Amino acid sequence: MMEKIRDFIDAAGWPRLIIGLFLLSLFIAAPFVEVNLWTSLSDVIVRFGMWGILVLAMVPMVQGGCGLNFGLPLGIIAGLLGAVTSVEFQLTGLAGFLCAVAFAIPVAVFLGWGYGLLLNRVKGSEMTIALYVGFSSVAFMSMMWLLLPYKSQDMIWAYGGKGLRTTISVENYWYHSLNDLFTIQIGEHFYFPTGMILFFAIMCLLVWAFFHTKTGTAMTAAGSNPEYARASGVNVDKMRIISVILSTVLGAVGIIVYEQSFGFIQLYLGPFWMAFPAVAGILLGGASVHKATMVNVIVGTFLFQGILAMTPSVINNIIQTDMSETIRIIVSNGLILYALTRTITIKSAKVKK
Amino acid sequence: MPDDVLLKMKGINKEFFGNKVLTGVDLELKKGHVLGLVGENGAGKSTLMKILFGSKVIQETGGFTGEIEFDGKMVNFASPFDALDAGIGMVHQEFMLIPGFNAAENIQLNREITKSNFWVEIFGNRMSTLQMDKMIERSQKAINKVGIELDAKMLVSEMPVAHKQFTEIAREIDRDATKLLVLDEPTAVLTESEAEIMLNVVRRLADMGISVIFISHRLKEIMQICDELVVLRDGKLVQEVSVSETNPDQITEWMVGRDLNENKKAQKKKLVDENAETILNVSNLWVDMPGEHVRNVNLDIKKGEIFGIGGLAGQGKLGIANGIMGLYAAGGQVVFKGQPLELNNPRGSLDAGMAFVSEDRRGVGLLLEEPIDWNISFTAMQTQNKYIKTYLGGLIKWRDDKAIAKLANDYIKLLAIKCTSSRQLAKELSGGNQQKVCLAKAFAVKPELLFVSEPTRGIDVGAKQLVLDTLKNYNKEYGTTIVICSSELEELRSISDRIAIVSEGKIAGILSPDENLKKFGALMIEA
Numbered sequence: 001m002m003e004k005i006r007d008f009i010d011a012a013g014w015p016r017l018i019i020g021l022f023l024l025s026l027f028i029a030a031p032f033v034e035v036n037l038w039t040s041l042s043d044v045i046v047r048f049g050m051w052g053i054l055v056l057a058m059v060p061m062v063q064g065g066c067g068l069n070f071g072l073p074l075g076i077i078a079g080l081l082g083a084v085t086s087v088e089f090q091l092t093g094l095a096g097f098l099c100a101v102a103f104a105i106p107v108a109v110f111l112g113w114g115y116g117l118l119l120n121r122v123k124g125s126e127m128t129i130a131l132y133v134g135f136s137s138v139a140f141m142s143m144m145w146l147l148l149p150y151k152s153q154d155m156i157w158a159y160g161g162k163g164l165r166t167t168i169s170v171e172n173y174w175y176h177s178l179n180d181l182f183t184i185q186i187g188e189h190f191y192f193p194t195g196m197i198l199f200f201a202i203m204c205l206l207v208w209a210f211f212h213t214k215t216g217t218a219m220t221a222a223g224s225n226p227e228y229a230r231a232s233g234v235n236v237d238k239m240r241i242i243s244v245i246l247s248t249v250l251g252a253v254g255i256i257v258y259e260q261s262f263g264f265i266q267l268y269l270g271p272f273w274m275a276f277p278a279v280a281g282i283l284l285g286g287a288s289v290h291k292a293t294m295v296n297v298i299v300g301t302f303l304f305q306g307i308l309a310m311t312p313s314v315i316n317n318i319i320q321t322d323m324s325e326t327i328r329i330i331v332s333n334g335l336i337l338y339a340l341t342r343t344i345t346i347k348s349a350k351v352k353k
Numbered sequence: 354m355p356d357d358v359l360l361k362m363k364g365i366n367k368e369f370f371g372n373k374v375l376t377g378v379d380l381e382l383k384k385g386h387v388l389g390l391v392g393e394n395g396a397g398k399s400t401l402m403k404i405l406f407g408s409k410v411i412q413e414t415g416g417f418t419g420e421i422e423f424d425g426k427m428v429n430f431a432s433p434f435d436a437l438d439a440g441i442g443m444v445h446q447e448f449m450l451i452p453g454f455n456a457a458e459n460i461q462l463n464r465e466i467t468k469s470n471f472w473v474e475i476f477g478n479r480m481s482t483l484q485m486d487k488m489i490e491r492s493q494k495a496i497n498k499v500g501i502e503l504d505a506k507m508l509v510s511e512m513p514v515a516h517k518q519f520t521e522i523a524r525e526i527d528r529d530a531t532k533l534l535v536l537d538e539p540t541a542v543l544t545e546s547e548a549e550i551m552l553n554v555v556r557r558l559a560d561m562g563i564s565v566i567f568i569s570h571r572l573k574e575i576m577q578i579c580d581e582l583v584v585l586r587d588g589k590l591v592q593e594v595s596v597s598e599t600n601p602d603q604i605t606e607w608m609v610g611r612d613l614n615e616n617k618k619a620q621k622k623k624l625v626d627e628n629a630e631t632i633l634n635v636s637n638l639w640v641d642m643p644g645e646h647v648r649n650v651n652l653d654i655k656k657g658e659i660f661g662i663g664g665l666a667g668q669g670k671l672g673i674a675n676g677i678m679g680l681y682a683a684g685g686q687v688v689f690k691g692q693p694l695e696l697n698n699p700r701g702s703l704d705a706g707m708a709f710v711s712e713d714r715r716g717v718g719l720l721l722e723e724p725i726d727w728n729i730s731f732t733a734m735q736t737q738n739k740y741i742k743t744y745l746g747g748l749i750k751w752r753d754d755k756a757i758a759k760l761a762n763d764y765i766k767l768l769a770i771k772c773t774s775s776r777q778l779a780k781e782l783s784g785g786n787q788q789k790v791c792l793a794k795a796f797a798v799k800p801e802l803l804f805v806s807e808p809t810r811g812i813d814v815g816a817k818q819l820v821l822d823t824l825k826n827y828n829k830e831y832g833t834t835i836v837i838c839s840s841e842l843e844e845l846r847s848i849s850d851r852i853a854i855v856s857e858g859k860i861a862g863i864l865s866p867d868e869n870l871k872k873f874g875a876l877m878i879e880a
Contacts, residue, residue, distance in 0.1 A: 212751060212752050212754075213749060213750050213751055213752060214734065214735070214738070214741055214750035214751075214752065215750070216752075217727075217731070217734065217735075217752050218735055220723070221720055221723070221727070221731055221735075224720045224721075224722045224723055225716075225717075225719070225720050225721065225722075227713075227716055227717040228717055228718065228719060228720050228731075230680070230699055231678070231680055231699055231709065231711060231717050231718075231732075232699075232703070232731055232732040232735050232736065233699050233700035233703045233704070233732065233735055233736045234700075234735055235700075290722065291722065
């Protein structure tokens, strides 16, 4: 029995166990501080669906050896362009959402390709450069949002008649187009966004499948040991570029899913800090800078978003102070710090004689 | 101890993890004498010097036994600092200089001439300022003592290699107490004329009364400047002799001739048919592989033979295979099966039907973080579309995990790889088993020509034999041509049909494995 417990702890890892227990204790504590358990659970699931694909966008680059995608804002910008274009064309409902995705993907491929070329020139310090790619692309787009010739009355500043607003509502277009697909409502308080979770599952399946193909295998090898891959005839630079493109495309799709649930497109500084919760999520899920799996994505997103959704309501009700932001910052940055300093530990081989 | 003896080492024994590297070495050095220390790679020269110098590695690996007497006192240095204080200077093979500092700053590092000021009273010596003019003056004196032309104000990063070497020597000389100087292959990186100056410097130092231990592979230099000579072989001192009483041939014999007579029993091998077709023709090959530069290699490899490439480390034997396989920048003509081969393209070499087992097992040979089955199947999968299922008319190339597992299990059985399962991670295997995985990876490609670099480096004796036998069997069974590079001559002689010796980036000669050892030695070391 003890052995089984130890094996489980080994497999799950302490950070997940601790956060998991903490999350569980929040759920248990919730009814006692007059927080509705069902609403909270629903909240957690919705946030899980919103962030899932953004966290998934970390996987290709990690596997391809480019490190964590701190340049996620670049993919998000592609997604934002797709979203505003879809709104500009007055597209509504599921069609509007899918068109936004369709508009975003070519942009993401192009931006990802350039981003990949850049990262190939800075091997060894990808993550630092990625961070600045993200930041500077946000700054550049802050100017572009003002200048791009969008005309829709719902999007431009009311007073000047030119330039896009910081926050654009998609309520009249494709708000909850995924969330409300096959949705399940139980009782008054519990709501399950079936369509969004399903879409996330399909995305996970696609990424999982990709890593079971020849190209996916080559990408994993290129990330694991570029010298080995090169000696085996793999074009490592090409694999890295493909991984960056995939990450950027997933980032673009992810933000559109996020927006349809959230209800707003946030331009300008909106994408600025988006990379950090996603990075923290996948690291919490047990991924390292070199390896990430679907399980890491799912577990990590659930735990991290669970904490974020539960702490404001429960903790604040307990201590009567707004601690949510503080806890969010401590958890997310602490996790990033923890994961980046972690060196690869060699598990001793368990050879049974 | 007579007055004129400076250093005496007695009965030095050293083990690394149960592996005896030095056994009962005795050594004596007189004041003002130059002692040459020679031996093959791994003979124990560096270890002996590390013991003398009190290196940390020695303490960390369990220390040593034996006595060292230096300048009339029994010593056992706990750290290199103690050795320095006692008056032993060492010039390493790799330069230990700060590139952004000039010669004077490097020479007097940590012994700077400083000036006291007001702040020193409060914060201590760390606040005192450097007296650059005096430092330069004193450095120049040390440099002059060495007897070379060198500007003390020159930045190390801008110096030619020889000057860096001289700066190191000047640094050791500048210490007033220096009585013994250890030079570890000081001429290896120098051109011939620079080496000449270097040798003069050494002689000059000896005349000044400083004893020198001179480690070199170049017997010519040893003959030229040393008074005495010590030959190490397999951790044992095989000869201690005055240089005037010997000659390069004899030294070579001492160095390599571990079983000059015993070796006659080596079984006669099939000699490859003289008329066998040439499978690989290499002409004017150069390869820019750091530490293993190939300058101009011309070779003909016959179909079906096992061709050995030997030579001392750093002479370029490893560069040949790495260059042909496209892993390092290379130039020249390589013709494989009558087709010219495009260099600098690893994929092209693999597609042509060649495979490579790298000497850098952990760096190039393995995906340490991935399981065994991936490691074995990857190259074949990527280059030959094996272990792939296709769907939608070839649009989707799905990895066939079942076929991969089967392949891995076949090789695990065939090569007796010790592991828990084919899914065990490569990093968890022992060195010998990792090497077997590397071989399996190459075999899985079913190459016509297989390059194997240092297949037995860092693995235990049992695994060594198995690896060599595997190669031999593979050659016999499939008629695969094998080119094997190794630092261990005995190993090459036991497996190869012909052996080429590489020296200074060129083929010094090609010999039959039954040839007299002296001839191999002579090719390896330009005497």
